[in-house]
Amino acid sequence: MGTVKDVLSKDDLDTAIGGGASAVIHFWASWCEASKQMDQVFSHLCTDFPHVLFLRVEAEEQPEISDAYSVSAVPFFVFFKDGKATDKLEGANPSVLANKVAKIAGSTANAESAAPASLGMAAGPTVLETVKEMAKKNNLLETETLGANRTDNLTKRLQDLVGSHPVMLFMKGTPEVPKCGFSSKVVELLKREKVEFQSFDVLSDDEVRQGLKTFSNWPSYPQLYVKGELIGGSDIVLEMHKSGEFKKVLAEKSIGEETLEDRLKNLILSSPVMLFMKGNPDAPRCGFSSKVVGALRDGGISFGSFDILSDEEVRQGLKAYSNWPTFPQLYYKGELIGGCDIVLELSTTGELKSTLSE
Structure with a gap:
């Protein structure tokens, strides 16, 4: 068949594997580096084993399918023979993937010896070495999950x-x-x-x-x-x-x-150091907010933030609650520290970190 088919629904998957052909599903995620690397190997194997159906499912976009096969981490592979799921593989291991694909392909050669050679021909040394290095760096079978x-x-x-x-x-x-x-x-x-x-x-x-x-x-x-x-x-x-x-x-x-007051209190206490600003730390929408974010980051201070431009009720309510008419506003353990000028002054004198850790 020679091409990888993206599965977009449970019905789509049922139709694909319903014919009883040998198949392998790659559950992946676009943000996962291990998935991206293994996807290269997956595509090359698709060329090397044209009689196997190669399917790809974006795990978080298709939770019904992921739940059906108990997928909790990516990359994850499920193998089908005669229309039935017979095996699975969790993690980034290109040689094992090739072995298992060769097995369901029903190769007349010995799968254990033929598959790694096949992988070498199909993937080429650059892809194979890149994936092996990635796998080694991530303790071979580590997947994108934090677990214990x-x-x-x-x-x-x-x-x-x-x-x-x-x-x-x-x-x-x-x-x-x-x-x-x-x-x-x-x-x-x-x-x-x-x-x-x-x-x-x-x-x-x-x-x-x-x-x-x-x-x-x-x-x-x-x-x-x-x-x-x-x-x-x-x-x-x-x-x-x-x-x-x-x-x-x-x-x-x-x-x-x-009440609005309760909500403001909950927001203020949602992080020990809490910054109410315009925009977010990665994309401030005013110079004063940007300067405060810079001072906190320069001081190595962890903080939570809230974009007051996203909620007019909070924006207006906090002015009255704190008796402070402008933004940004910085709080520590529920107490108002001040706005941009005060934060920058504390940063200049070297007192910012100590003030926010008392």
């Missing part, structure tokens, strides 16, 4: 993020510009029901993106939390809304009764 190696600091950060707002949505993109259809559907539902929520773009922080999967034991995005408790992903939230269960959960947790 998640640090205590990351756990604390995830707990803070999950609890930073009564309704917290971890999504791809932002509510204004969602970057996947599932995230877009949940945002539309929350807006339609006039539910106040805060969001976090998992595409902006790979540590959070991977860590939260293990933290929540939920392999895909979006993830919706209410008062720190995981509700679920797109399918579950939409089904709960359809049955009326979602409104019931919100009512039980008193969502919608939060």
